Amino acid sequence: MACSSCSTGTDGQPRGCKNNGTCGTDGCNKLTVFDWLSNMSLPSGQTPFDCVEVRFKNSRKEFFRNAEGLPLSIGDVVATQAKSGHDVGIVTLTGELVKVQMRKKKIDPKDKNILKVYRKASQRDIDIWQKSRDKEEEIKKRSREIAIALNLQMKLSDVEFQGDGSKATFYYTAEDRVDFRQLIKDMAQAFRIRIEMRQIGYRQEAQRLGGIGSCGRELCCSTWLTDFRSVSTASARYQQLALNPQKLAGQCGKLKCCLNYELDMYLEALKDFPPQDSKLQTEKGVAFCQKADIFKETLWFSYKNDPSNWHALTKHQVLEILDLNKKEKKIASLEEYAVENLSEDKTVFENVVGQDSLTRFDRPQKKRRKNKKRRNKKKTAKPNA
Template identity: 80%
Template sequence: MGCNSCSTGKDGQPRGCRNNGTCGSDGCNKLTVFDWLSNMSLPAGQQHFDGVEVRFKNSRKEFFRNTEKLSLSIGDVVATQVKSGHDIGIVTLTGELVRVQMKKKKIDPEDETLPKIYRKATQRDIDKWQKCRNQEEEIKKRSREMAILLKLEMKISDVEFQGDGSKATFYYTAEDRVDFRQLIKDMAKAFGIRIEMRQIGYRQEAQRLGGIGSCGRELCCSTWLTDFRSVSTAAARYQQLSLNPQKLAGQCGKLKCCLNYELDVYLEALKDFPPQDCKLSTQKGLAFCQKTDIFKETLWFSYKDDPSNWHALTKDQVKEILAKNRDKKKIASLEEYAAENSRDEELIFENAVGQDSLTRFDRPKNRNKRKKRRKSKNRNKKTTARNA
């Protein structure tokens, strides 16, 4: 997404909206919440909720108290309280919706120990903050080189500076536990700042870095998805998907989160289907289920002695055959039921636009040519007859 104030530089690259990549109107940010209560006034006698949601780099959001009763709106850059010093962030939500968001994330709205907002950020604060942001890529590169020299099996994926430049948080991913005490000493000596190492999962790494998925849209985890539920291969089996890890895995290397989106609908539809391991007893032999199509409500069966030939049966037909088998009755063959479903319907293509075939413009030309040839021949005959 992009706000109206985003522009393009002379070299064709996006220049942003004069905030160096951080949208002032909050239109380009991740996990943005629409404030549908902004145009509504509070009832008489009710005080404005002093909670404020502030967004920092990427998708990190935290809640603060507006104890100074500052006039804040979405997009304001503020200086917030941290353990030591201050941090710079952008206001993403104010008012009663902050209370709803806090309850959703299981944070007590009446908690008085929440950090506070000091003030609106001055131009000096913003300049210092942007200077630190510009150093993050170079520091991330140097920290990766230090980790490689120490032979640490970890990947530093992102670096986030504190607003006052006194501290930097390094986000990393690793399979096992990593002893990075020597790495912290080397980085603190090289960069002259306080270092904090924070391990994140592979899904959280993709959320912070962002990207484009195989569907052509931005990653769900970096735009709107906040909770990461476990995804198993059973979700792909229920949806009749091929277990190809290259197609089912996302940019994080794990199974795609979108496999869970329609899983409940498939499970609900499969409740009315016969079990996948059902067997049909016929006079020609035992038949096994090979494939199920939930949308067409069709099941394909094949005989034990002839597994290459499949016979399509409807869901109701399979239930009918299973009911007969429970009464110890065998049907003659699957072909009798499959013949009822194999009635070929003639495809009739209607001319919806009022046009004929694609060669409709070629036929008149050919006819006209033939007419011209005939006329020319008749003229030649007439001329030869006169001359004679």
Template identity: 70%
Template sequence: MGCTSCATGANGQPKGCKNNGTCGTDGCNKLTVFDWLSNMQLPADMEPFNAVEVRFKNGRKEFFQNPENLTLSIGDVVATEASPGHDIGIITLTGELVRVQMKKKKVPVKVEALPKIYRKASQKDIDIWQGVRNKEADVQKRSREIAIRHGLQMKISDVEFQGDASKVIFYYTAEERVDFRELIKEFARTFNTRIEMKQVGFRQEAARLGGIGSCGRELCCSTWLTDFRSVNTSAARYQQLSLNPQKLAGQCGKLKCCLNYELDTYLEALESFPNTETKLQTEKGNATCQKIDIFKGLLWYAYENEFANWHELTAEKANEIIELNKKGKKPLALEEFIIESPKAEKEPFSNVVGQDSLTRFDQPKQKGKKRRKKSRNKNRGKAEATAGTAQKNKPRNKAPKRTGNKPSNKPRNPKPKRNE
């Protein structure tokens, strides 16, 4: 649900929202929610839910009540209750879906206990709000310099001003407990405002800042993911992934949240597989599992004395051998349970669309003519070079000097004189 300003511009290039976090339809913001109940009417005897969801900087959302029964819609800028003063936010959700969101986030569904919405923001409120938002980058830089000067092992990741400029919230991450009492005093003297410090986890920090993951998409935590479940290395082991911390870790430095997305499917598929630590006992010897393929349902076993030779078995055959071992029976060898399936020959190219050749529009290469032309040009160049060298080395004959009349070897015949 992007806004109209996100349409395609000239030459097929995207325009971009350019609203800087104040998208009218909330389609270009973090953790946006589609109101699928907006076109549905309530029953006649049911009153609308008098609470709204308001979004602040970097996806911070809170729920507020509407005691004045203001006509609010998604994208409206409102002044909300804060301690102290008031804050400025944007409406992201109204109606019955707010009740669903409150239940999902485990917020008590009591409208009377929620903070209030004072009014729709005036132009003066918006100017003050935008003015303090523009100062946040400079304040963050100066606060980091002060923290480094105090020698505190902490990282100030984000700074957020309250809408009325009466308070500044500093979000920081730290491995251990930090004593920042002196830091707060210096912050108050430097910035001349009320200071609040909030410690966030590394995953919450990545969600606030955003970024692009290794998959090429925006981070899940900054777009739609709201609950951060613990991720263990066992999730990677169940999915047969290499335990490489550089590939398994996200931008937050922790294990990627997407390792849990397909974990249930892998666990369900592994229920039909035997335990990989169980050895298969045969008359030929005991065999241990070397590798499994969850998608194809195959396992590879090797005898203890012949680890170089692997035998491919299906999960059903391996379970059958294990059941025989439990009954005290041993098959002769693993080769009895191997099912040889014919391997399909791979075609290098298949004509699926009825075309003769994928390069039918390309000009054919005329190798013979090019070679003859190249050799002809080469021989011609050699001949010209030889002729030029001979002409250069040839001695020149000096021409006779001219003395007025043109010399001639033939004797002249005098004309006979006429008799007068």
């Protein structure tokens, strides 16, 4: 979804809210939850839920208790309680759906340790918050230089300032354990703030930073995917994908999460399929499976002594031959069962736009050659006249 300010203008061009990650309606932010209960009133006598969901930088969201009963709505900038000082964030969800999200993330709504919302952010709070956010990119570059100078095997991927500007959290990724005690001392001396180091995984890094996937859409982990399930190469094998690490890996360097999206459908289809390591006993010899097409329900077999010559068989034909082999019966040859002409559906595209061919104004080359020949004949005929 997108907010109304992100729609197109009268000239047909996208206007864009230009909030740069602080959308007022939370319609174009990361991991947005649509409040489908916003237009519904509560039953009489029931008080609204006293917790709200607040979003900070990138995909970090936390729940806070509205103990003061402030009239909060989606898009309000609030000052929240922190371990020391206060933080500033944007309200992204209110009402009964907050309770659902808290249970989904295994947080007890009745927990007394839930931090509180202090107040709606004043203009002074917002100014300090914006100044701190403006310094993040410069501090990130400087901190990377310090880490390289100390020869630390780590990657600083993101920096997040607390709303009051007194503390900065550095997110990093590393293969092994890193001793960054000297790094914290150098950064605290250089930036004059409290430093917190937080290690995250490679998928969490891609979730925080975001990006565009090979499909042309935004990364799933930065828009709607919250649980990272393990992905193995078996998922690619079941879907008959080439085991090419460059194509199967996402921006995080791990296997793409979307390999699991259609895996259940493939596993369901493969239940009725014969095993791809099955062997067919024929009088000409043993035949091995070379390829299988799940959608066309077709398998290709070749003889052991002639592996380059493939014979296409349907799924039911292979199961029939395997049943005969179990009864110790052999078929004469694969040619008797082979499907000779596999129908290939050719995709025909219609001209729905109503435009003509781009080459409709081009002149045929044959006419140009004829014109050149006529001109040459006229030139040769003039001296004779």
